[in-house]
Amino acid sequence: MNERSAARLEHLRASLSRGGSLRLAEAAVLCGVSEMTIRRDLAGGDSGLVLVGGLLMQADDPRHAPAYDLLAQRDRHAESKQRLCDRALAMLEEGDTLFIDCGTTLMPMAASLPSDLSLTVVTYALNVAEAVSQRPGVRLWLSGGLYQSSSRSFEGEEVTETITGLGINKAFISAAGVHPRQGLSCFHFHEVAPKQAAIATAQRRILVVDPSKHGMVRPARFADLGDIDEVISEADVASV
Template sequence: MIPAERRGYIYRYVHERNVVSINELAAELNVSHMTVRRDIQQLEAEGKVVPVSGGVRLNDAVKQELAYSEKAGIHHQRKMAIGQAAADLVEDGQVIYLDAGTTTFEVARGIATRANLTVVTNDFTIAHYLMQYPQLTLFHTGGLVDARNRSCVGQAAATLLEGLNLDLAFISSSSWDAERGLSTPSENKVMVKQALLRVARRRILVSDSSKYGKYGMFRICPLTALTDIISDTDLGEETAEPLRGQGLQVSLVSRKIPA
């Protein structure tokens, strides 16, 4: 690998595990400890990771999300379980929104064969997938194209959403916690998600536990602006219970075990 490819691999690897030792990275990449340390120093300079004794962990301050193609395989079993639990909430005849993301793609897979649903999304991958199911009524928001995340963001997408009444909005996030609420490193995503909060009767965060405790520069809303959170059991009841005490419906699902 060239250095840029190696650093990208390290960042994805740390995303999967949150904390990784230098020994593990050196063995995984078959390179020297010094090479790994140089790569970590570069990633640290970019604000992506934080060094710890003998290793590295993700920075709680999310500077940039992984590209869609890079995050698709990370925590996939968790995302599948969350997606199915979310799909089980959908009733016939409803108008639902699927936010851009790899977890919401799993929601799309869960509702794809249903009849009498209207689906709105800003995600090109979700729209392309659901186009195979003509019994669904499908809308794409349009707007400013975010090629890295294969979606549309910005004012045009938000304006489309402001003209709708949604029964359920399944909202994705790369960073959220009880103190800072829902946040993002991308300013153009804020207005889209805030529009959802105004037009959806039920506002459901679908996000695995690895995103909890992270925060982006731009705050979207406190968690109490949501109605539900669906995450995985690694979030822990000690985190979920105080959120339930604030009126949120919090569901923690077990990851699926590959057959």
């Protein structure tokens, strides 16, 4: 790493020392170089900075998470997730065909579907399917493909073709990151296509997120906030 590169990185670290983030274009203007030069600087060694979803931030920023642990996530903010899912359950109507996304946020919903309504659930997540299969009177449509153990979900053309080929009344979408500029994001790129298919297909798109996801930016971006019809959360996502 040459002196000029080191000086630019030090300048960026100082700018981010109080937290926050910079767009790549903003970082380039701040240093008076091109975006490609900033990328080269970051690739040149351990700078203490990371580029996530087009945003430059400190590597130890809590919004940057290098890995996703499904079991650990299941128990985080469990009470909040239950309250959010109770609100989602109140939206269900007789005869609904639902899309329930993968992850842990929507698990309380899948496990508590009412037995007095005739419902069809479409999912590509094995943990969601296992919970739904225990609910009497609920028809389950599990879309399979290549299994991804990291998220207990399936990926492939079969998944997206199944979702887009069905008439879905309500899609309940989860996200690991919700940002006013960067939109909705998740940890795994294989989740992007199913999420986008559900958003494009459903009559009503509902985002369910606990407050820990607000202001976060994860690697795999899949939608804008404007693509969602309604948000179920315990805080105003527009203010994050």
